[in-house]
Amino acid sequence: MSKKILFILGPIALIAIGLILYSLIGGGETKIPADATKPKKLVYWGVFNEGGDLTDIINSYKATHPNITIEYRKLRPEEYEQALLEAWAKDEGPDIFSIHNNWVGKYQDFIAPLPSSTKMAYYSKTKTLGIKEETKIEYKETPSLKLTDLQNNFVEVVYQDAVADGKIYGLPLSMDTLALFYNRDLLNQAKIPLPPTNYDEFLSDVSKLTVLDREGNVVQAGAALGTANNIPRATDILFLFMLQSRTEMIDSSGKKVNFTHNSPEDPSKYPGVLALDFFTQFADKNKEVYTWNEDLPDALELFTQGKLAFFFAYSYQIPIIEQQGQGKLNYGITNIPELNQEVNYANYWLETISKKTPYTNEAWDFIQFATKAENVTKYLNKTNKPTVLKALIPQQAEDSQLQYFVLSSLVAKSWYHGKDPNLMEQYINDLIDNVVKGKLETKEALQLAQKLIQQTY
Secondary structure, X not given: OOHHHHHHHHXXXXXXXXXHHHHXXXXXXXXXXXXXXXXXXXXXXXXXXXXXXXXXXXXXXXXXXXXXXXXXXXXXXXXXXXHHHHHHHOOOOOOEEEEEOOOHHHHHHHEOOOOOEEEEEEEEEEEEOOOEEEEEEEEEEEEOOXXXXXXXXXXXXXXXXXXXXXXXXXXXXXXXXXXXXXXXXXXXXXXOOOOOOEHHHHHHHHHHHOEEOOOOOEEEEEEXXXXXOOOOOHHHHHHHHHHHOOOOOEOXXXXXXXXXXXXXXXXXXOHHHHXXXXXXXXXXXXXXXXXXXXXXXXXXXXXXXXXEEEEEEOHHHHHHHHHHOOOOXXXXXXXXXXXXXXXXXXXXXXXXXXXXXXXXXXXXXXXXXXXXXXXXXXXXXXXXXXXXXXHHHHHHOOOOOOHHHHHHHHHEEOOOOOOOHHHHHHHHHHHHHHHHOOOOOHHHHHHHHHHHHHOOO
């Protein structure tokens, strides 16, 4: 072969080899699957978030994934679960949906758990020679959140609630816990300078703050405790007392309800019974701390009217209190009084993915994006909700209202409510009524509730 031919073919061969190598190492848009850049719409159903609450997160996500559209729909709590079931029966429904933290067992069969990784097309804008703007598309595989990441990044209770069979079934945007709301004016009038820090002080304060008329009717309530029908989240408050008294809600297997177990330290004592007695005594006219009954208005309403001194509530009730109190209610928020151990009760929602969605990859990619600290901050600032991420707790701990909720999340606990949490809650409401109305003794009522709830496991 002549030197002239070699001279001509040499550069061509080098170019060909370069193109082959470029292709082999994954360069160029030819490696991007056609489906990765197709327009896709993710339908997202929830209960308590407004559409605008998620706008900033969605817009940030679309900046790098403009082919993904996310459509959020808010449903009423009373219609939500039925709407999900009806939609799934028609092979319809949302791609992303919210479930309460104790609903994982109920909806596990309908959920696509977090995959080991997600593969997405990432869009970015670049300028050629600083003049011409071009769109660059890269196709990336990103490892998903691992179980250890879940433990390290989120407060402890999330791992307990969101993980089943070694898989992650949802991720939260925020978390709520209980705090003690108190009426400053009523405490001042009763010469109580500070809210209680333990239950001895609490009992004493409730007695001082309770006002009865000549007929024994409650005119001013010291605390909203003891009944189920007119106290928001009465079941949660009872669960808090049970946890504080070290009641073993379920056994170590996670499959047996164990309300009525005795104390390992003192076998003659039953923590669950003690907690139920403590809760219901406030609705017992024969007790010194009698302050509440089922004929009183709703506790939240009474608190905003200035006729209730102590109210166990969540942070999500703050806007309602502000609105109903018309900004005139002089109230404060503090930690729940301590008993045997510092503990709180977790109440939050998990964002999860339908097993029926054709977009499992994209939906989980969005949820992981939304729950990262740098992205969820926008949501938390807009909604004024407590964080569930450990990294953001120091920042929110500086907030005069949120500090009690975010710090309590570090010691918050939960327990598996069975496959029918709504029925479980009804059993607990019946449990409270049975004791308050004298239908059953405390231990007997607790045993009945335990037996009925066990049937939902």
